[in-house]
Amino acid sequence: LFVFVFCDKTFIHSSPMGEADEKPSNNGASPRYSSNKVADIDTELSKMKASLESRESEVVSLKAALLEKDVLTKNLEAEIEKSKATEKKLVASFEESKVEIASLKVRIDGS
Structure with a gap:
């Protein structure tokens, strides 16, 4: 099961293992x-x-x-x-x- 949540300029990804990664939504690109x-x-x-x-x-x-x-x-x-x-x-x-x-x-x- 994957859950995607968008918050302001942050992308949070929850994996089945409960690990979370936080990345800027546009990776600093233009x-x-x-x-x-x-x-x-x-x-x-x-x-x-x-x-x-x-x-x-x-x-x-x-x-x-x-x-x-x-x-x-x-x-x-x-x-x-x-x-x-x-x-x-x-x-x-x-x-x-x-x-x-x-x-x-x-x-x-x-x-």
Whole structure:
């Protein structure tokens, strides 16, 4: 059975025999990341965050454009339906006119 305990900058290891060793956690070595490396990582994270925010903004703009397109499409569909109804009325009116003309011809020829 091994038990590991971390206390501040000290590593204590208890062996099955009850012996304990005390060692500095980093053996006096330099920190894992230098301040330059941390600054580089922070810079990269800032760039990534800015890129993400820019893309989110693009997504919002694209969604707005899609909504606008949908509204325009619905308006065009409504105009098409109105045009079809007008066309039907015009065709019916034309057919009525043809009947009236035929009726007038019959009257003229009969006189």
